[in-house]
Amino acid sequence: MPDTLERSDPAEAAFREVFVAHAPYVWRCLRRLGVSPADVEDLCQEVFVVVHRKLRDLEPDAPLRAWLYGIAVRKAWDHRRLAYQRHERPTDELPEQPEEAGQGETLDRRRARDLLDQLLDKLDPKQREVFVLYEIEQLGMNEIAAALDCPLQTAYSRLHAARKQMQAAADRERARSAGRTGAPSGGLR
Amino acid sequence: MIPDREPPRLLDEPGEPDLLRDALAAGRDELPSEQALAGLWGRLVTPPAGPGGPGGDGPGGGGPGGGPDGPGPGTSGGPGAGPAATAGSAAAAAAGAATGAVTVAGGLAAKVAAVVAGLGLAAVVAWQATRPSTTTTTTATTTAVATSAPGATSRSGAGPDGAAPGAETSARPDAEPSAAVPSAVTSATARAVASTSAAASPSAAASASAEPQPTELELLQQARAALGGDPGRALALTDRAAALYPQGALGQEREMIRIQALAGAGRRPEALAAARAFEASHPGSAYARRLEQLFPELTGP
Numbered sequence: 004m005p006d007t008l009e010r011s012d013p014a015e016a017a018f019r020e021v022f023v024a025h026a027p028y029v030w031r032c033l034r035r036l037g038v039s040p041a042d043v044e045d046l047c048q049e050v051f052v053v054v055h056r057k058l059r060d061l062e063p064d065a066p067l068r069a070w071l072y073g074i075a076v077r078k079a080w081d082h083r084r085l086a087y088q089r090h091e092r093p094t095d096e097l098p099e100q101p102e103e104a105g106q107g108e109t110l111d112r113r114r115a116r117d118l119l120d121q122l123l124d125k126l127d128p129k130q131r132e133v134f135v136l137y138e139i140e141q142l143g144m145n146e147i148a149a150a151l152d153c154p155l156q157t158a159y160s161r162l163h164a165a166r167k168q169m170q171a172a173a174d175r176e177r178a179r180s181a182g183r184t185g186a187p188s189g190g191l192r
Numbered sequence: 193m194i195p196d197r198e199p200p201r202l203l204d205e206p207g208e209p210d211l212l213r214d215a216l217a218a219g220r221d222e223l224p225s226e227q228a229l230a231g232l233w234g235r236l237v238t239p240p241a242g243p244g245g246p247g248g249d250g251p252g253g254g255g256p257g258g259g260p261d262g263p264g265p266g267t268s269g270g271p272g273a274g275p276a277a278t279a280g281s282a283a284a285a286a287a288g289a290a291t292g293a294v295t296v297a298g299g300l301a302a303k304v305a306a307v308v309a310g311l312g313l314a315a316v317v318a319w320q321a322t323r324p325s326t327t328t329t330t331t332a333t334t335t336a337v338a339t340s341a342p343g344a345t346s347r348s349g350a351g352p353d354g355a356a357p358g359a360e361t362s363a364r365p366d367a368e369p370s371a372a373v374p375s376a377v378t379s380a381t382a383r384a385v386a387s388t389s390a391a392a393s394p395s396a397a398a399s400a401s402a403e404p405q406p407t408e409l410e411l412l413q414q415a416r417a418a419l420g421g422d423p424g425r426a427l428a429l430t431d432r433a434a435a436l437y438p439q440g441a442l443g444q445e446r447e448m449i450r451i452q453a454l455a456g457a458g459r460r461p462e463a464l465a466a467a468r469a470f471e472a473s474h475p476g477s478a479y480a481r482r483l484e485q486l487f488p489e490l491t492g493p
Contacts (some may be wrong), residue, residue, distance in 0.1 A: 013476060020479070022233065023409065024416055024443055028221045030232075035219055046229065048235050055236065063481055106306065115218035122215065137201065139220050144198050156194050166202070173212035180211075 021054060021071070028140060029075050035123060035135040046082055049073050050069040068142060069149035075133050076150060083128065122172045126165050129180045133158050134165035226410040408437040408446075415449045423456030444470075448479050455486065462487060 014045050038046050053074050061070060123131050132151060136142045144162070148155040203216050224232070406414075415429035430450040433440065440446065447470050454463035467483045467490060476478075484490050 015475070016479075019442075020445055020448075021414060022236070023442065025234065026229055027413060030224045030228075031220070031222055034222060043224075044232055044235075047224075047232055051232075051236055112218045113222070115215045116210075116222055119215035119219040122212075137198075138203060138216055141201060159194055163198075169212060173210075173215070177211045 007173065016179040018055050018058055018141055019067055019126065021058060021067070025068070025071055027052065029071065032075050032135060032140050035120070035139055036076065036083075036131065037120075037124060037128075038079055038082055042082065046078050048077050053078075066149055067144040072136060072140065072142060072146075076136075080128070093165060118176065122169055122176075125172060126168060127161075128163045130165035130168070133161040134191060137162055225406055226413070229409065230407075232342075234427040242257075274368060378434055405436065406432075408433055408442050411436070412442055412445055412449060415453070419449065419456060423453040426450075426453035427457060444477060445478060448482070451483070452486065461485070 026047065029050055030043060033043050033046050033050075034040070050071075053154045054071065061067070124137070126134060129151075133147055136150065137144065142150065144155060144158055147162075148158040151158065202406055203220065207213075207231070208400070226263070243407040331343065411429050411433040415433065417428065418426040426449060429451065430446050433442075433446050434450075450468045451463050451470065454466060464487055467487050470477070471480060471483060
């Protein structure tokens with residue numbers, strides 16, 4: 004049975020486990036870091052090629068998520084830089100995304116996500132990384148500092164700044180849409 | 193300065209629906225489809241010459257990925273062009289003799305191909321759809337063989353970080369011809385079996401189109417996602433996976449999730465018993481250390 008064949012290598016089993024457990028989230032993280040739907044699979048592949056190569060050298064006690072997300076963040080960073088060098092916009096325009104319209108995804112959902120990406124696009128990239136890892140991927144701040152290889156305090160101040168800006172941008176957006184519909188949306192500045 | 197504790201996440205804050213929170217939730221919920229993941233897994237097994245290789249129209253869309261952003265020093269022509277040398281000829285070369293390519297690919301590609309056959313039915317179906325040949329059985333065999341061959345060359349070219357990720361693969365001591373050829377054949381057989389069963393079992397075949405029955409990977413991903421918030425659901429999902437795929441390729445993963453779900457559901461004695469059983473039936477498993485972290489009792493006397 005092929006089962007026994009591939010079971011015999013613990014390293015491959017470990018890789019498979021990491022893939023099964025984390026690939027969807029790495030994918031999502033790359034998307035929120037500004038990787039376009041058209042590029043995300045390629046980039047995710049690059050991340051896991053690195054994972055495959057380096058996983059067996061990872062210390063058993065090393066924080067896996069921090070390590071993994073660190074790779075993803077660096078890949079996204081390189082991607083952005085290369086896109087910039089090619090004089091492209093860092094992210095593709097959202098309206099033309101060819102991605103599969105997730106089953107049952109409502110238009111509202113889609114709009115909300117597009118809005119999120121627009122707001123994220125306005126963040127400083129370093130702040131965006133912390134914000135995405137904390138608010139969406141739900142990493143701990145220690146994990147984030149490890150993933151980004153920055154002091155914990157730096158991670159905190161980036162989070163703080165990102166939150167402030169995101170809240171302000173959301174407030175503006177809310178006020179705008181309230182203005183459009185004429186309905187007050189309460190509790191705003 | 194560093195606060196004493198982490199601030200609550202925006203998504204966790206109670207309160208009325210809020211624009212930013214809705215946006216975050218929508219962003220959090222955007223996960224790749226199972227098919228996309230299976231396609232990605234397929235590409236990891238056989239990077240450029242996989243689904244998107246020859247035709248450049250596979251599920252990956254971008255085909256031989258690395259292209260735009262693969263910083264592979266000086267190899268940009270390699271990954272895409274090399275293995276694209278028609279699947280047919282690659283298959284012929286591989287099938288014709290026990291070539292070096294098959295030998296080199298014997299390690300990772302053949303092994304993981306077996307897994308893909310198990311977990312990526314959708315991917316296999318998708319691959320077949322993108323291939324010129326339409327005969328199921330023939331395609332299954334061809335795919336496996338062609339996969340092995342270019343898999344080796346492409347791996348070394350596709351390294352985004354410069355170093356060839358395939359290096360350890362080609363250096364595998366166990367990849368001698370005598371071992372590699374049977375394993376290639378095995379994976380071909382596995383695929384053929386997978387395809388046949390896909391055709392024979394209506395539910396599996398339909399999973400490519402209507403998806404009435406979740407795949408093993410899908411179930412386990414859902415189970416894992418439920419681990420934190422709803423261990424009972426995680427448990428139910430692993431049970432379902434066990435019922436649907438008793439011989440699934442992800443048996444160990446399934447059991448690991450089940451053990452954690454039991455522990456999460458407050459059924460620690462059962463979890464511990466299951467962990468012991470797991471260790472006994474999978475000595476030397478890659479998960480042993482993880483289990484020991486979860487259950488310090490396991491290391492005790």
